[in-house]
Amino acid sequence: xxVVSQHPSWVIxxxxxxxxxxxxxxxxxxxxxxxxxxxxxxxxxxxxxSNEGSKATYEQGVEKDKFLINHAxxxxxxxxxxxxxxxxxxxxxxxxxxxxxxxxxxxxxxxxL
Amino acid sequence: GDSVTQMEGPVTLSEEACLTINCTYTAxxxxxxxxxxxxxxxxxQLLLKATKADDKGSNKGFEATYRKETTSFHLEKGSVQVSxxxxxxxxxxxxxxGKLIFGQGTTLQVKP
Numbered sequence: 001x002x003v004v005s006q007h008p009s010w011v012i013x014x015x016x017x018x019x020x021x022x023x024x025x026x027x028x029x030x031x032x033x034x035x036x037x038x039x040x041x042x043x044x045x046x047x048x049x050s051n052e053g054s055k056a057t058y059e060q061g062v063e064k065d066k067f068l069i070n071h072a073x074x075x076x077x078x079x080x081x082x083x084x085x086x087x088x089x090x091x092x093x094x095x096x097x098x099x100x101x102x103x104x105x106x107x108x109x110x111x112x113l
Numbered sequence: 114g115d116s117v118t119q120m121e122g123p124v125t126l127s128e129e130a131c132l133t134i135n136c137t138y139t140a141x142x143x144x145x146x147x148x149x150x151x152x153x154x155x156x157x158q159l160l161l162k163a164t165k166a167d168d169k170g171s172n173k174g175f176e177a178t179y180r181k182e183t184t185s186f187h188l189e190k191g192s193v194q195v196s197x198x199x200x201x202x203x204x205x206x207x208x209x210x211g212k213l214i215f216g217q218g219t220t221l222q223v224k225p
Contacts, residue, residue, distance in 0.1 A: 032211065034212070042218075043202065043216065093157065095157075095213075102213055103159060104149070104157040104158070106156040107155060
């Protein structure tokens with residue numbers, strides 16, 4: 001139980017384009033989902049907290065107009081990287097919470113050329 | 114603010130050796146504590162958790178005890194396998210915000 005999927009698992013895009021990443025809780029409903037970014041050999045950096053039916057809460061320093069988050073249902077949250085640039089290349093990981101425990105997706109590797 | 118400190122890696126062990134990865138924390142309130150494992154190119158998997166003082170979390174031969182007096186949650190395994198090679202993250206669940214606060218991660222490499 002408590003399986004979280006992400007799609008796509010990897011994506012390569014051209015600079016200036018937008019990329020959407022989906023995060024789904026497959027066997028449970030999650031009112032809260034989280035989006036993280038991870039640089040090579042580093043820990044996870046929380047980008048934002050996504051609550052179903054309301055606006056996401058962004059961490060300090062994260063541009064909300066660049067990283068658009070939509071939590072449209074209890075099983076789906078999306079992260080859209082708008083006008084992507086090479087510095088946005090990273091590993092993006094989502095999680096879905098059941099009470100105090102977060103369950104993580106497998107991650108999405110984004111490469112911006 | 115809340116924080117988590119893990120021992121630095123990488124940790125290199127021979128198969129069947131004993132493992133200890135130290136984790137200490139500072140927190141207000143009564144946080145839950147977690148160990149997550151990340152295999153190369155993958156997301157994080159919950160390894161074990163403990164929700165209150167003196168609780169012991171255990172899974173797949175790994176265990177950790179929530180020690181409030183020493184503010185620690187050290188990860189232990191009696192006999193490691195090559196397949197245990199991964200990055201291990203200690204994390205604290207903030208009772209105030211619900212967010213996870215991660216340690217920096219410890220890379221474990223087990224050699225045959």
